Amino acid sequence: xxxxxxxxLNYLIYTYFLEQGYSHSAFAxxxxxxxxxxxxxxxxxxxxxxxxxxxxLLFQQLQDHIQINQYYECKVPQLLIQKHVCQFTEKKQQAxxxxxxxxxxxxxxxxxxxxxxxxxxxxxxDLNVELQQDIIQxxxxxxxxxxxxxxxxxxxxxxxxxxxxxxxxxIQIMPTVVGECFSRVKLMKFDRSSGNNMLIVYENGAAKxxxxxxxxxxxxxxxxxxxxxxxxxxxxxxxxxxxxFEKDVEIVDIYKCQTLKYLENVIHFEWRHFDxxxxxxxxxxxxxxxxxxxxxxxxxxxxxxxxxxxxxKRKTLLASFSSTLNVIKIWTLxxxxxxxxxxxxxxxxxFCWCSSQNANYLITLTSQTLNIWDVEFGQIKxxxxxxxxxxxxxxMDLLNDTPQVVLIGEKVVLYDLINKKRRVFNCDTxxxxxxINDEEILFIFRSSYIVYKKN
Numbered sequence: 493x494x495x496x497x498x499x500x501l502n503y504l505i506y507t508y509f510l511e512q513g514y515s516h517s518a519f520a521x522x523x524x525x526x527x528x529x530x531x532x533x534x535x536x537x538x539x540x541x542x543x544x545x546x547x548x549l550l551f552q553q554l555q556d557h558i559q560i561n562q563y564y565e566c567k568v569p570q571l572l573i574q575k576h577v578c579q580f581t582e583k584k585q586q587a588x589x590x591x592x593x594x595x596x597x598x599x600x601x602x603x604x605x606x607x608x609x610x611x612x613x614x615x616x617x618d619l620n621v622e623l624q625q626d627i628i629q630x631x632x633x634x635x636x637x638x639x640x641x642x643x644x645x646x647x648x649x650x651x652x653x654x655x656x657x658x659x660x661x662x663i664q665i666m667p668t669v670v671g672e673c674f675s676r677v678k679l680m681k682f683d684r685s686s687g688n689n690m691l692i693v694y695e696n697g698a699a700k701x702x703x704x705x706x707x708x709x710x711x712x713x714x715x716x717x718x719x720x721x722x723x724x725x726x727x728x729x730x731x732x733x734x735x736x737f738e739k740d741v742e743i744v745d746i747y748k749c750q751t752l753k754y755l756e757n758v759i760h761f762e763w764r765h766f767d768x769x770x771x772x773x774x775x776x777x778x779x780x781x782x783x784x785x786x787x788x789x790x791x792x793x794x795x796x797x798x799x800x801x802x803x804x805k806r807k808t809l810l811a812s813f814s815s816t817l818n819v820i821k822i823w824t825l826x827x828x829x830x831x832x833x834x835x836x837x838x839x840x841x842x843f844c845w846c847s848s849q850n851a852n853y854l855i856t857l858t859s860q861t862l863n864i865w866d867v868e869f870g871q872i873k874x875x876x877x878x879x880x881x882x883x884x885x886x887x888m889d890l891l892n893d894t895p896q897v898v899l900i901g902e903k904v905v906l907y908d909l910i911n912k913k914r915r916v917f918n919c920d921t922x923x924x925x926x927x928i929n930d931e932e933i934l935f936i937f938r939s940s941y942i943v944y945k946k947n
Contacts, residue, residue, distance in 0.1 A: 626943040628660055636680055637936050639926055642687025643704055646934070646941070649677045654692070656704065660943075666706040668694070678717070684725045691733060691746065693720065701746060712749050728766050732783075736761055741771060743783060753783050760800070764807050772801055778812065780825060792828050795819060805847040805889060809867065811854060813843055820856065822867055832870050836863070844887040846895030846909060853909060855897055857885050862899070864909050876907060876914070888927045898925050898933075906933070917944070 636649035646657045649668070654677065656664040668677050675694040682690045689709055693699045697717030701710040714720060719737045726732035732752070735742040741761045743753040755761075760772040767783040776798050779788035794801070795814035802811050810823040812830075818840055822832040834840075838858035846853040846864075853873065854865045862876040882901040889895060899905045904917040904925075919942060922935040928943070935942045 626660060626945070627940065628657075628942070629940045631939070633939050634923070634936060634941075636677060637924060637941075638681050638690070639928070639934065640682040640687045640690075640704075641928075643682075644928075645682075645687075645704060647680060647682065647690060648936075648941075649680055654680065654706075656706070664704070664706045666702065678720070679723060681723065681725060683730045684727050685730045689730065691723065691725070693717070693723065699746075710747055710749075712746065724761065724763055726767075727763050732767075734761055734763065734769070739774070743769075762801070762803060764803065770801065770803075770810070772798065772812075778810070778823075790825060790828060792823055792830075795821070800843075802843075802845060804845040804852050806852075809845075809852055811843065811845065813840070815840070820854070822854070832867060834865060841882070842885045844885055844897065846887050846897065847889055853895055855885070855887070855909070857882060857899070862897070862907065874909070874912065876912075880905075883921075886925050888925075888933070900925065904935075 630648070630650070632650040634648050634650060638647045639645075640647065644658060645663070648655050648657065652668055654666045654668060655662050656666075668675060675696050675698065677692055678695045679693040680690060687704075689701050689703050691699065691701050693714060695717065697714045699712050699714050700708055702708055714735065716737060719740075720735060721738060722736040724734045724736065726734070731745050731747050733744055733746050735744060739757055739759065741753075741755045741758045742751055743755075744751050755771055757774045758771045759774060761769065763769050764780070768780065768789075769783075770778055770780050772778045772794065776794045776796055778792040778794050778801060780790040780792075781788050792810075792812075794812045795817050797816035798812050798814045800813045802813075803809070804811075808824070810825060811820055812823070813820045818835060820834040820840065820843055821830040822834070823830050834854065834856060836856060836858060838860060840856050840858060842857045844855050846855055852867045854867055856863045856865065857878075859881075860878055862878055864873045864875070865871070866873040878899070880899075880902040882899045884900040886898045886900065887895075888898055888906070894911070895909045897907050897909065899907065900921060904919055904921065906915045906917070908914065917935070919935060920937060922937050922942075924934075924936040926934050928934050931945055933944045935944065
């Protein structure tokens with residue numbers, strides 16, 4: 493049997509925290525998160541090490557609340573291991589240099605964007621070159637779909653089965669069976685942290701977690717499933733799921749079948765990172781919260797009739813939209829004051845975030861215009877005139893730092909927000925559009941899907 497000595501474990505944890513910018517020993521970790529010290533007094537099995545590392549992630553969230561005198565109050569003093577500290581000092585210096593370079597680059601890019609804003613007066617260029625198309629026709633109607641970005645797998649749910657498709661080949665088929673009967677699937681999504689598993693919720697409240705080989709990992713039941721409208725996987729931990737009911741939210745550990753938090757009178761929920769999340773209550777208060785803490789860390793007062801709140805891609809900014817007042821407010825979550833407000837003479841129909849490496853853009857859609865706001869400058873970067881009715885706007889963030897959006901309505905049009913280019917797709921109105929990678933866009937229709945590729 494392979495074991496890891498306690499002092500080796502202590503050094504592993506210590507080096508882990510130093511690389512993360514902290515300086516806590518494994519003993520201090522054990523003391524803080526209330527792990528039974530008896531388990532780690534002699535030799536440590538690999539499984540126990542994994543368990544300890546998982547709890548170390550929780551400990552990172554607590555590090556701001558730890559006083560140095562806590563280490564001296566330990567009943568069994570244990571010194572920090574100081575091996576190879578020089579290499580961590582060097583890493584820290586390199587990180588500081590990189591931070592300075594990034595800051596200088598950000599300033600240069602901001603200046604370039606401002607010059608671009610002043611000098612750009614050209615018209616939108618239409619791209620007429622046809623794209624390569626992979627058209628996949630399916631026999632039955634597509635009821636639900638989800639894209640696994642980590643594994644490049646498309647899941648589609650049809651009347652009696654769920655199919656997993658990779659490179660246009662069906663790799664798995666699973667009947668939508670609960671017990672001995674077929675049941676209609678209500679919701680299905682891959683986990684967002686690893687892409688290894690998918691949660692399927694049926695209309696009768698049954699739920700199962702399967703892996704990409706359709707092996708069942710866990711089965712359980714959801715109470716009040718008739719009022720369940722959505723669920724959100726945690727972005728970092730593959731065991732946490734937020735069940736979104738009509739006016740309530742339940743955060744559960746799906747593998748332990750344990751409720752970690754239940755929130756009533758909630759009309760919006762969104763994960764931020766790890767165990768942090770935001771909710772908006774019926775009184776339009778936006779609360780930044782943590783799973784194991786009841787009191788909000790920060791409370792924001794949104795406008796009445798706020799219909800949507802949404803993080804930017806990096807989760808550093810929050811936008812709240814009041815359709816009644818026709819106003820969007822931008823919050824930094826550093827305090828309870830908003831930093832920027834967007835209004836329009838025309839009715840704002842929708843908004844979405846687009847991000848590039850060094851900028852955050854907020855896109856607003858009216859019946860006549862598409863406005864791109866550079867949030868850092870607090871001004872419109874560019875405006876596009878819209879010549880057709882739009883029912884939906886979808887953000888298409890790219891890896892190559894070129895933010896784009898797709899407008900869906902009487903036409904289907906892709907807009908390049910920076911280079912003032914657009915592409916009209918010759919296709920019917922899709923039910924869903926999503927970006928697969930820099931080269932491909934996936935359009936899902938009633939009983940088929942198309943992958944558009946750059947030539």
